[in-house]
Amino acid sequence: MSILYLFDILGTIAFATSGALSAMNKRLDIFGVLILAFVTAVGGGTLRDVMIGYTPVAWMRNFTTISIILVTYIVTLFANAHIHHLKKLLFYFDSFGLGAFTITGIAQGLAFGLHPVLCIALGTMTGAFGGVIRDIMVNEIPVVFRKEIYATACIAGGSLFFLLRFLNIETHLTEVISAVTVVVVRVVSFRFKLYLPKIYDYKEID
Amino acid sequence: MSILYLFDILGTIAFATSGALSAMNKRLDIFGVLILAFVTAVGGGTLRDVMIGYTPVAWMRNFTTISIILVTYIVTLFANAHIHHLKKLLFYFDSFGLGAFTITGIAQGLAFGLHPVLCIALGTMTGAFGGVIRDIMVNEIPVVFRKEIYATACIAGGSLFFLLRFLNIETHLTEVISAVTVVVVRVVSFRFKLYLPKIYDYKEID
Amino acid sequence: MSILYLFDILGTIAFATSGALSAMNKRLDIFGVLILAFVTAVGGGTLRDVMIGYTPVAWMRNFTTISIILVTYIVTLFANAHIHHLKKLLFYFDSFGLGAFTITGIAQGLAFGLHPVLCIALGTMTGAFGGVIRDIMVNEIPVVFRKEIYATACIAGGSLFFLLRFLNIETHLTEVISAVTVVVVRVVSFRFKLYLPKIYDYKEID
Numbered sequence: 001m002s003i004l005y006l007f008d009i010l011g012t013i014a015f016a017t018s019g020a021l022s023a024m025n026k027r028l029d030i031f032g033v034l035i036l037a038f039v040t041a042v043g044g045g046t047l048r049d050v051m052i053g054y055t056p057v058a059w060m061r062n063f064t065t066i067s068i069i070l071v072t073y074i075v076t077l078f079a080n081a082h083i084h085h086l087k088k089l090l091f092y093f094d095s096f097g098l099g100a101f102t103i104t105g106i107a108q109g110l111a112f113g114l115h116p117v118l119c120i121a122l123g124t125m126t127g128a129f130g131g132v133i134r135d136i137m138v139n140e141i142p143v144v145f146r147k148e149i150y151a152t153a154c155i156a157g158g159s160l161f162f163l164l165r166f167l168n169i170e171t172h173l174t175e176v177i178s179a180v181t182v183v184v185v186r187v188v189s190f191r192f193k194l195y196l197p198k199i200y201d202y203k204e205i206d
Numbered sequence: 207m208s209i210l211y212l213f214d215i216l217g218t219i220a221f222a223t224s225g226a227l228s229a230m231n232k233r234l235d236i237f238g239v240l241i242l243a244f245v246t247a248v249g250g251g252t253l254r255d256v257m258i259g260y261t262p263v264a265w266m267r268n269f270t271t272i273s274i275i276l277v278t279y280i281v282t283l284f285a286n287a288h289i290h291h292l293k294k295l296l297f298y299f300d301s302f303g304l305g306a307f308t309i310t311g312i313a314q315g316l317a318f319g320l321h322p323v324l325c326i327a328l329g330t331m332t333g334a335f336g337g338v339i340r341d342i343m344v345n346e347i348p349v350v351f352r353k354e355i356y357a358t359a360c361i362a363g364g365s366l367f368f369l370l371r372f373l374n375i376e377t378h379l380t381e382v383i384s385a386v387t388v389v390v391v392r393v394v395s396f397r398f399k400l401y402l403p404k405i406y407d408y409k410e411i412d
Numbered sequence: 413m414s415i416l417y418l419f420d421i422l423g424t425i426a427f428a429t430s431g432a433l434s435a436m437n438k439r440l441d442i443f444g445v446l447i448l449a450f451v452t453a454v455g456g457g458t459l460r461d462v463m464i465g466y467t468p469v470a471w472m473r474n475f476t477t478i479s480i481i482l483v484t485y486i487v488t489l490f491a492n493a494h495i496h497h498l499k500k501l502l503f504y505f506d507s508f509g510l511g512a513f514t515i516t517g518i519a520q521g522l523a524f525g526l527h528p529v530l531c532i533a534l535g536t537m538t539g540a541f542g543g544v545i546r547d548i549m550v551n552e553i554p555v556v557f558r559k560e561i562y563a564t565a566c567i568a569g570g571s572l573f574f575l576l577r578f579l580n581i582e583t584h585l586t587e588v589i590s591a592v593t594v595v596v597v598r599v600v601s602f603r604f605k606l607y608l609p610k611i612y613d614y615k616e617i618d
Contacts, residue, residue: 023351024404024405026347027352027404028347028351028352028404029351029352029353029401029402029403029404030402030403030404030405031350031351031356031357031358031402032348032350032351032352033405035351035357036351046257050256050257050462050467051458051462051467051468051469051472052467052468052469052472053259053465053467053468055256055257055258055259056257056258056259056318056320056324057257057258060257060258060320060324063321066323077405080405112468114468114472115475117478118468118472132549136342136548136549136551137338137342137347137348137351138347139342139345139346139347139551140551141438141440141549141550141551142444142549144443144444145435145440145441145443145444145447145448145549146439146440146441146444147441150443151443151447152443195441196441196442196443197441197442198436198439198440198441198442199436199442199445199489199492229557230610230611232553233558233610234553234557234558234610235557235558235559235607235608235609235610236608236609236610236611237556237557237562237563237564237608238554238556238557238558239611241557241563242557252463256462256463259465261462261463261464261465262463262464262465262524262526262530263463263464266463266464266526266530269527272529283611286611342548343544343548343553343554343557344553345548345551345552345553
């Protein structure tokens with residue numbers, strides 16, 4: 001069993017928690033909290049599978065994901081008052097998940113014979129779009145479009161993946177190194193408060 | 207012809223009306239009203255079909271749905287000033303529709319050989335997500351995440367469906383009883399103003 | 413090579429620019445700008461392909477589209493301060509694109525053996541829904557539901573398409589005439605400030 005599998009589980013926990021917390025922040029009821037936990041954890045992969053035509057989509061093929069989300073949901077409901085103590089831990093889980101999800105997306109693209117650029121796009125989508133759907137559902141402009149190095153980490157790890165593959169590095173090693181790269185880029189950029197630039201001198205033209 | 211078919215028609219009328227009214231509330235033009243009527247009526251089923259890979263999606267396979275939506279749309283455009291008199295009637299239509307849509311979603315899941323839990327999820331999606339997409343399109347946080355027993359009714363009816371199925375009750379009877387259960391749970395909870403709890407003591411952690 | 417191909421390219425440029433500008437208006441970072449450029453240009457076609465089950469979706473089958481979007485994105489990033497001088501030009505590009513996208517959607521529907529009404533719906537979706545997804549992503553009510561003759565142009569051109577087809581006009585000619593009709597309806601309605609009506613006497617019923 002690969003270390004990526006562990007990353008994936010940690011990521012699912014972190015993503016589901018982030019969706020649940022987002023829902024609670026907006027005073028949604030417990031069904032809303034469940035759905036937000038769910039779409040945040042599986043939204044990226046679902047979008048990927050739907051676009052490449054790999055159906056039924058991932059969360060329907062794999063009960064582990066659903067089980068983890070349900071347990072995370074229940075724990076979050078009951079322990080929500082304490083979760084802010086776990087903020088740092090969840091950030092790391094989230095970063096591991098981002099790494100795993102990116103590699104899963106790339107592997108899926110390869111399995112469908114897609115071009116590396118498309119594979120990296122699918123990896124980024126798998127990692128980043130759960131959060132995009134979460135934010136849209138609670139009526140916010142997606143945070144990954146505004147203030148976090150998130151997709152950049154996916155793109156960096158994804159590019160390294162194809163470099164290593166081109167160099168004929170063994171597949172599993174390639175996956176692990178690339179996933180860890182995603183994690184490192186995300187964590188380092190967060191620590192040093194690195195953001196993507198915005199276009200400030202832009203004149204609104206309607 | 208099953209009574210579920212009648213429920214389905216009533217539901218399509220109610221859902222399309224709710225989308226059209228939501229669009230008018232937001233001062234959309236008549237194209238916006240059409241699209242909102244449409245997505246509210248077919249959004250849940252479309253999402254379900256796309257995720258399980260049953261394409262072209264339902265509204266493309268069935269002209270009855272499109273015709274009902276178009277007629278509802280036109281009536282709503284011209285009779286909108288009087289629709290508030292029908293509020294109560296539409297609530298019942300909506301509840302019948304919720305029952306029918308839930309059972310349709312479950313049946314679709316079974317046809318694809320999915321696990322009961324996934325089937326109930328698909329049923330809930332079919333019933334509740336048209337309204338979710340409607341609300342997102344007019345820039346609101348979905349009402350089913352906030353203040354109505356809606357999905358809960360789907361889950362209750364769906365669970366009963368599989369209990370009856372497990373007990374070897376005849377299929378059509380199982381479907382009707384389960385659909386009626388969805389309707390009853392929805393109507394009763396509305397009458398007695400039952401809501402799902404929210405998590406009030408939650409400390410925002412951002 | 414058809415003139416429609418040229419229209420399609422101009423449209424992709426205009427749609428990507430409109431997404432990028434919309435993202436800059438909302439102060440998104442450069443990743444957000446990229447995604448908005450992307451979804452605006454390919455969102456309508458993606459939705460169409462997903463709903464009819466033609467996967468992997470269009471932008472994964474065709475590198476030209478991705479390349480045009482990337483170049484447009486980069487130019488927009490660097491030249492954003494000057495783009496307001498091009499407002500009028502971009503409006504024409506957008507209109508040509510609307511024509512081409514509508515015909516592409518109709519052709520796709522025909523290839524899947526769908527009814528003319530569904531084909532026109534797919535054409536309209538291809539032309540208009542990139543903008544819908546763009547607006548939802550930046551937390552706005554979609555502009556095509558509120559204040560522009562946009563979908564109406566698609567529907568007019570689409571209807572003419574099937575009239576000409578019924579009259580046995582040669583396919584390519586039918587496509588070009590219909591696409592040009594979309595362009596003309598859009599441009600003329602914009603010039604004369606024609607809008608779709610809204611329902612003003614509507615009483616909010618909640």
